[in-house]
Amino acid sequence: MSRASDDLILSRFEPLFAPRSVAVAGASASLAKPGNRFIEALRKHGFKGEIYPIHPHAPEIDGLTAYPTVADVPEPVDYAFVAVGAQAVVKFLRAARNRLKFAQVMSSGFGETTHGIELEAELVRTAREVGIRVVGPNCIGLYSPRGKLPLLGGAMDAGGGIGVVSQSGGLSLDILGRGRVLGVKFRAIASIGNCADVGPNEFLDYMLADPETKVIGFYLEKLRDGRMFFEALRNSQGRKPVIILKGGQTQQGQRAAASHTGALANDNRLWAAVIRQTGAIPALDLNDLIHHFAAFQASSLVPEVGAGRAILFGNGGGTGVIASDQFGRCGIDIAPLNN
Amino acid sequence: MSRASDDLILSRFEPLFAPRSVAVAGASASLAKPGNRFIEALRKHGFKGEIYPIHPHAPEIDGLTAYPTVADVPEPVDYAFVAVGAQAVVKFLRAARNRLKFAQVMSSGFGETTHGIELEAELVRTAREVGIRVVGPNCIGLYSPRGKLPLLGGAMDAGGGIGVVSQSGGLSLDILGRGRVLGVKFRAIASIGNCADVGPNEFLDYMLADPETKVIGFYLEKLRDGRMFFEALRNSQGRKPVIILKGGQTQQGQRAAASHTGALANDNRLWAAVIRQTGAIPALDLNDLIHHFAAFQASSLVPEVGAGRAILFGNGGGTGVIASDQFGRCGIDIAPLNN
Structure with a gap:
């Protein structure tokens, strides 16, 4: 498969990182559920587009007109924050057919558990069928200062040039919070969970194409399609620094990863070879990753020297x-x- | 040489870490020299004892009566902060004969330079002859919250249980400042420079004896008497955690250390063996050292487990x-x- 042009990649991902409209599934008319907290955070951080709560019967949520499905919303929607029970996600996607570009699925109970593997396969089949790209499931959202997309529980600033993709939601928040302490400014932080559909390789291609992303960092536990990631990484060589924190570098770390995102044990010699052949930079732990960000942010690479x-x-x-x-x-x- | 009792060690070092009176050499009646800054810091941080500026002819400095020599001061003095030119230090000590317990010599120009080696030998001979213990030369002072002894340029707080001995003055300040950010509370930080007289082994014995020092950390570049330090360290085994950051672990680090404190190249296999045989904990860099402090401060060791x-x-x-x-x-x- 030949790689798409940078312009095409950028335009495909624009609705994810700078959506004009956002649907929110998992907000309640009476309780403070994650969807309500997301609406509150969008408003607090100055999100400029339309916000459409999706609810089976509530006419209004947090002062906004609610709709039973995305199909009922008066315009097509760029991005949906989906925080409903795992069993309800497929139904949500079916009803949003061709009316939604990206669904970020917070819900857990998919491939990270034995009983959710079939549900995750169905999620992916449905997403392909209805023309919606899915980020997640089992993640916590996106941080994108230019799109005014907040991470729940995280502050927002003017943004910078560090792009991050993390298979762990909690670490996304840690990277944001601890990075800020060191003055690291982020272009975007994508929490991608199980990455059932959109995977690390596509995010890498996007961040390589995005001229404002200067440095790219990953927290990865497993790869569904290691070959494609390797190809994307090899393609990056010398263009931008790519730093990879691999969770599950030891046997017991792999055991822990298996119960977190359903990662299979990886051969670390393989990872070492990937790092060597692509010029990526390995990070030992979270501090190491964040210090790499700080160092690259503070220095200009002069490849001629x-x-x-x-x-x-x-x-x-x-x-x-x-x-x-x-x-x-x-x-x-x-x-x-x-x- | 058999080791002194804990009580004897504690009483010997009390005048250093909690002096009742302080002499300051290197303050000016007209300029803000290091001695003046030290007097200002002593007052700011609430030092309770007498402060005696020592000056060849000024009658008064910073509102305090000044004396030509320590011998002229109305009482014996526990601790002297000595920041005069290297050539004047020996004269200062001779005049303080038997009237001063500890002289902390900030002045550089001693054993860390080729032309100062003989002067440092004379400093040590004089100190022994006149009954004064010398800390330094080529250091920046002591931090001791209970004695209200400040490091120049450092803040002071209520103190805690981490004791530090550093052959680098700048790193003493870094350890204090960066430790505070992580909530590390110090019992004392001793900047010991060239340690011409009082060496790391005596500080280790003191910190082992001091019941309020719970964890001990070292930044070391060279050891004048490695055998004694090894014995002191072996004696520490299991009593308190001892963490050692060794500067000059690589060949070029050793080159840098040679021009800093006059350290000779050490055999790192020897250091590895010392660490192994004594149960000390090696730190890779400054962050590692400070994180060890934070970890030990936050946890109680349960040796039975x-x-x-x-x-x-x-x-x-x-x-x-x-x-x-x-x-x-x-x-x-x-x-x-x-x-």
């Missing part, structure tokens, strides 16, 4: 020693300056 | 996976719980 040598400026002696050690471990030579 | 197994509680799936990986790397087994 031969790697392997550096000059160290600094004022503290001990700091210079520790930095020299760290460069030494990376095989970068700090030569003494000539007098 | 066999190591090697742990139970992980948490709410985020991705966090659990990353934590499982980290435990896996440390050889700690996270067994699945029985139903």
Whole structure:
């Protein structure tokens, strides 16, 4: 399959990261459910487009006209936040046929559990059939400052150039919150959960195509189609830094991942080879990932300069020693300056 | 040489960490020199004892009566902050003969430079002769909340249980500042520079003896008497966690250390053996050191429980996976719980 042009990729993903209209399934007329919290967060962070609550019978939710299905909404919808029970998701998609571009499915109870595997397969079959792309299920949403799309529980700022794709929702929030402490500015953070439909490879292609995304980071536990991700990653070589935090690097980490997103045990030698062959950068843990973001954000890459040598400026002696050690471990030579 | 009793060690070091009186050499009647900044910091942080500026002819400095030498001060002095030119330090000590317990010598120009090696030897000979213990030279002072002793440029809080000894002054401040961000509370931070006289082994003995010091950390570049430090460290085994950040772990780090504190290249296999034989904990870099402090501060060690197994509680799936990986790397087994 040949890769689509950057312009085509950008226009396909625009409704996801900067939707003009948003449908919200899983809001209640009387309770503060995740859908209500999402509506509140959209308003708080200045979302400019239309918001359409989807509810089987409520005429109004949080002061907005509600509709029984997306098909009843007066215009086609770019993005739906879907936080209804797993069993109701397929029905939601069927009713939104050809009227919705992206559905982000928060609901869990799919492929991450044994009894949900068949339901997830049905979700994917339905999505293809009705022409809707699905992000998730089992995720927590998207952070996109330019689209005023908030993560529930996260603050929003003016945004920057760091794009993140995470198979863990909780870590998406951690990356946002801890990144902010270090001054990391994000272009987008996509929580993608089980990635039953849209997978890491498509997000990678998008972030490579997006001129405002300068650095790309992943938290991954498993890959449905490793070959496609590898191809997308190889295609990235030298264009933008791609940093990968792989969850389940040890046997017991893999056991934990298996119960989290249903990841199968991966061969870590394979991952090491992928990293080596594509020029991606491995991150050891969350701090390491975020520090990579901070470092790349603070520095401009100058590919013309031969790697392997550096000059160290600094004022503290001990700091210079520790930095020299760290460069030494990376095989970068700090030569003494000539007098 | 048999080790002194804990009580004797504590009483010997009390004048250093909680001095009743302080002499300050290197303050000016007209300029804001380091001595003046130290006096200002002592007052700001509520130092309760007497402060005696030492100056060849000024009668008064910063509103305090100044004295030509420590011998002229009306009472013996516990601690002197010495920030005069290297050539003047020996003269200062001679004049303070038997009237001063500890002199912390900020001045550089001693053993860390080729031309200062002989001067440092003279400093040590003099200190022994006149009965004064010297901390430094080439350091930045002490942080001791209970003694209201500040580090220049550092804030002060109520203190806690982390004791630190650093051969780098700048890193002492970094440890204080970055530790505070993570909520680390310090019992004391001793910047010891070239440690010409009082060395890391004596500080280790003191911090082991001090019941309020719960965790001990070192930043070390070189050891004058490695055998004594090793003995002190072996003596610590199991009593308190001792974390060591060794600067100059790589060849080029050693080059940097050589020009910082005059450290000779150390054999890192020797360090690895010391760590293994004493149960000390190696830290890779400054973050690692401070995170060890935060972890030990937050947890109580229960030595009765066999190591090697742990139970992980948490709410985020991705966090659990990353934590499982980290435990896996440390050889700690996270067994699945029985139903």
